[in-house]
Amino acid sequence: MxxxxxxxxxxxxxxxxxxxxxxxxxxxxxxxxxxxxxxxxxxxxxxxxxxxxLRSRVELEVFLEDALNEENIQKLRGEIKKINGVSEIIFISKEMAILEFHDLFKNEQKDYFETLGYNPLPASFRVKLKEDFQTVTGAEYVFNEIITLKQINTKDVVYRKEFLVLLxxxxxxxxxxxxxxxxxxxxxxxxxxxxxxxxxxxxxxxxxxxxxxxxxxxxxxxxxxxxxxxxxxxxxxxxxxxxxxxxxxxxxxxxxxxxxxxxxxxxxxxxxxxxxxxxxxxxxxxxxx
Amino acid sequence: MIRIHNASLKYATGDGLDRINLEIKSGDFVFLVGPTGAGKSTVLKLIYMEEFPTEGYVVVQDYNSNDISYKEIPYLRRTLGVIFQDFKLLDDRDVFENVAFALRVTGTRSRDVKRRTLRALADVRLSHKSRKMPHELSGGEKQRIAIARAIVNEPSILLADEPTGNLDPKTTVEIMNILEKLNARGTAVLMATHNYELVNRSSKRVVSIKNGRTLS
Structure with a gap:
């Protein structure tokens, strides 16, 4: 053998x-x-x-009225968080918005806010979506849920719908x-x-x-x-x-x-x-x- | 030793065998003659059980075609030696390894492989060519190597399917002499051929086959 x-x-x-x-x-x-x-x-x-x-980059921006105080902002954040499909909410204050503006436009508009004398940029929430909701229908569902909330108008919420459709x-x-x-x-x-x-x-x-x-x-x-x-x-x-x-x-x-x-x-x-x-x-x- | 009893076998082409009978005893030398396509090779295939009869039976040594298991077939074949017209040598190894192959694949010990291979090569008088490759040999030498491989296991029966079909008359005589010598030592030989001249020169028993039926 x-x-x-x-x-x-x-x-x-x-x-x-x-x-x-x-x-x-x-x-x-x-x-x-x-x-x-x-x-x-x-x-x-x-x-x-x-x-x-690419899909994970899709987010909704919810612009907030200047009149909202800290308490209202936190309340609104909590309500958005409860919406099905929302994974993360990032708060961008008015000051952070200026920094982002500078970052975006580099040196081109350096003295823009000094000339203006005040900060016209609103604070906002960046609403990130769960994986299942990173689609046209998913984003539209979250969008519709957000605009039903008190203190938020349709034009206050934006997202790159055309980009999603194309994708x-x-x-x-x-x-x-x-x-x-x-x-x-x-x-x-x-x-x-x-x-x-x-x-x-x-x-x-x-x-x-x-x-x-x-x-x-x-x-x-x-x-x-x-x-x-x-x-x-x-x-x-x-x-x-x-x-x-x-x-x-x-x-x-x-x-x-x-x-x-x-x-x-x-x-x-x-x-x-x-x-x-x-x-x-x-x-x-x-x-x- | 070999008994074919009323064996029939039909191929899809219509060719085959029809109730043939054949008996070969120990030490016999039998020519199986008939024209090309008569069924000579099929008879040999029945004996080494490459084919099985649809009717009748074949008995070789202790093995019966009706009840042999698939696993037993290699052991039946070790009791037989088979040679062909086209030699069926392995081109990728030398003469010694071609002959030794029959022993190695049956698990024989290395020491015995060497001894028995050299003896088989001596039997066919080709000891001096043991390290040659098959393509360096003549047709007659190739057939002698095929015979050495067939007898290295010391079979009691040698089946030869047109062994001289590709050889010139002088080499044919040489091969016949070797087969007769093996037969004289007690090995039964069944040789299929359509070379009637060769058969007529010999005084061996002849079995004719035509259209798949044995005539005598």
Whole structure:
């Protein structure tokens, strides 16, 4: 039995050296399929992240009458907080509004308030929304709830409705395009892998037939082929992960923070490579055993 | 040793075997003759149980086609040696490893593998080419290596499917001499061929097959 185990392991690894060409083609094919899938995954994940980031910036600004005293402001804050969909309220006082104004216009309007002689900017609440409410309908619901409150007029509450409408429109287009591209990528990857499996089947036909004829058991036939399939697929996964990592570094897109690629993607590609390889050898064995 | 009783097998193409009978005893040398497509290879496949009869049965040693389990087939095949017209050698390893392969895949100890492989190579007079690759050999040498691989497990029956089909007359005689020598040592040989000249020159038993039926 030990003699047999040594043989199947040795035969598995020797097979990689013996069938160098078909092994390289198999590894390359798996790598190409996984690079396609990897690029698609990176784009999808990062698109989702960008959308989430843009949506999280959506907020309602509630401008307050100058006449409101501290007590009224706190009361109003409490009432807004109770509205379903509100996650956070930031109070911007009249003084903070001036600082923001300066920050926004830099040096252009430096003496504006001195010339005017008073601060015309109102205090305000910035109302941030919960994730589920970062949509056109969600924001509109919170908007309608706020304007029903006493002391608040419609024109006192503003939010970037047009931006949200535009964002949702582009998200819908992106989802449709993403689905089409995703299907094409998956079909291409499957076609490449199935071709790879045919190649494995073709290259292993004689050896499987010979093994069967001389009385090898299933164990002796299968194990070396599975070792080869797993190693070739794993190598394909490693090549695809290294290629994508290099591409990200080369394009400096990851460093600049434009695209964020989690290590999970690289590990997933490597694991998927090994799985594709072993599934190829399983198919080859099933075809000839 | 081998008994085929009223065995039938139909392929989707319409070809196959129709109630054939054949009996081979220990030490026999039998020619299975017939034109191409007559069913000679199918008879051999029934014996090494690559195919199973739809009617009748095949008995090889202690194994019966009606009740053999899938797991027992490799053990049945270890009692047989099979050679083919196209040799079926593994191009990715040398002569020694091609012959040793039959022992290694059956879990034989390394020490025994070496001893038995060298003996089988000596039987076919190719010890001096043990480190050559198959593509460096002539057709006759390849067939001798295939014979060495078939006999390295010391089978009691040797099945030969058109073993001289690709060889010139001189090499054919060489292969026949080896098969006869093995037979003289007690190995039963069943050789399928359509080379009637070869059969006529010999005084061995002949079984004819035509359109899937045995005639004699």
């Amino acid at each position: 030990i003699q047999g185990l040594i043989f199947v392991i040795k035969e598995g690894f020797m097979g990689l050296v013996r069938a160098r060409f078909s092994g390289l083609v198999a590894t390359f094919t798996v790598a190409i399929s996984l690079i396609l899938l990897g690029v698609f995954l990176i784009i999808t994940v990062n698109f989702g992240r960008v959308v989430e980031n 949702e429109k582009y998200i819908k287009i992106a989802i449709v395009v993403g689905l089409i591209v995703g299907v094409i990528v998956c079909i291409s990857a499957l076609l490449l892998v199935s071709n790879n499996i045919k190649l494995i089947i073709f290259s292993k036909a004689t050896i499987i037939e010979t093994m069967k004829l001389v009385g090898a058991t299933r164990f002796f036939i299968q194990v070396p082929l599975h070792i080869q399939g797993t190693v070739q697929g794993f190598m394909g996964g490693v090549v695809s992960a290294l290629f994508l990592y290099g591409l990200m570094r080369l394009g400096s897109v990851e460093i600049s923070g434009l695209i964020n690629v989690s290590w999970k993607i690289y590990w997933s590609l490597t694991l998927m490579g090994a799985l594709l390889g072993v599934s190829g050898s399983f198919t080859a064995v099933r075809r000839y055993l």
